[in-house]
Amino acid sequence: MNKKYLFDLRVVSNESINGHYNLLKLTSDTEVLPMMSPGQFVEVRIEDSSNTLLRRPISIHYVDRVRNEIWLLILPIGHGTRRMVRYRKGDIVNIMLPLGHGFTIPSHEDVNVENLLLVGGGVGSAPMLYLGKALRDAGFSPLFLIGARSADGIVRQVDYAKYGDVYISTEDGSVGERGFVTDHTIWKEQSFGYIYACGPKPMMIAVAKRARQLGTYCEVSLENKMGCGIGACLCCIEDTIDAGHVCVCTEGPVFNIDRLKWPI
Known part of the structure; x- marks a missing residue:
């Protein structure tokens, strides 16, 4: 089973994309983010809302190792995700990660992996x-x-x-x-x-x-x-x-x- 961590991450930026999504970038100022595999996800705790007792699952969009950042692509379709698109630079977000099992990265010895x-x-x-x-x-x-x-x-x-x-x-x-x-x-x-x-x-x-x-x-x-x-x-x-x-x-x-x- 994958080891899970709880982090209080700081919002680096929260950018609207096409007025449809938000690109939420988060970082830790105190710890290096753990290794994460493509296809894994995180669970975000939604603060200041009695309507969202459960965390919200969000796919890992990207991990920037140089900047120690994790990127989340948010589609605001419910109460929790609508709250997430309102996060501002400097806000602190509690996240559990990494969760689940990700994609298989093939070996070059595998047959037919050209495309x-x-x-x-x-x-x-x-x-x-x-x-x-x-x-x-x-x-x-x-x-x-x-x-x-x-x-x-x-x-x-x-x-x-x-x-x-x-x-x-x-x-x-x-x-x-x-x-x-x-x-x-x-x-x-x-x-x-x-x-x-x-x-x-x-x-x-x-x-x-x-x-x-x-x-x-x-x-x-x-x-x-x-x-x-x-x-x-x-x-x-x-x-x-x-x-x-x-x-x-x-x-x-x-x-x-x-x-x-x-x-x-």
């Missing part, structure tokens, strides 16, 4: 940035396929472009190709050794179907609703082939698609 495709839908694109960095650091050149309903749902492409080529799909065609990520022409133009995905469940199922048809190894990061983040409350259950019902927060959030009882 690694990272698919993110909406706020599900958050963990793909840190994963892209890890893959680039391991000597790979990942490809990013980012999708959203419209242009304002696309996270800053410049950040992803540091680590690989970026392809965009929007449902309304306001940027990139029109349609879903699984409609993008990249699927016809290239083959892939590994596929990683995070986003709405219908999107991940569609990507998993593509991977199954191609015979490609695929991992998905699930976004089930969570409470405690440590496997006690049992509210993030997912049905698996090999182990029955498991807690996404402790067994995942990343799963090989071959483990999941999905219609693929």
Whole structure:
């Protein structure tokens, strides 16, 4: 089991992105942040609110080792996340980290790992940035396929472009190709050794179907609703082939698609 830590982190900045997300950067002034793997997540305690007794699970967007910072991409859709976008520089935020199991970084000895495709839908694109960095650091050149309903749902492409080529799909065609990520022409133009995905469940199922048809190894990061983040409350259950019902927060959030009882 991964060792978990509680930190009081200081807000470095909290920047609005496209009026849709907030990029929250946090640091510790007293301790070096622990090692964190792409695909893991944190649990944020929401202060000053009687309506948010439970912490909020947020994907790790990026870890800057030089600045000792962790970045969180926030989509304000509920009381807790709306409170988080109001954090200001210098505020102190209590966070439990790192939680869960992350993505697999392949070995160069693995067969067919020339092209690694990272698919993110909406706020599900958050963990793909840190994963892209890890893959680039391991000597790979990942490809990013980012999708959203419209242009304002696309996270800053410049950040992803540091680590690989970026392809965009929007449902309304306001940027990139029109349609879903699984409609993008990249699927016809290239083959892939590994596929990683995070986003709405219908999107991940569609990507998993593509991977199954191609015979490609695929991992998905699930976004089930969570409470405690440590496997006690049992509210993030997912049905698996090999182990029955498991807690996404402790067994995942990343799963090989071959483990999941999905219609693929």
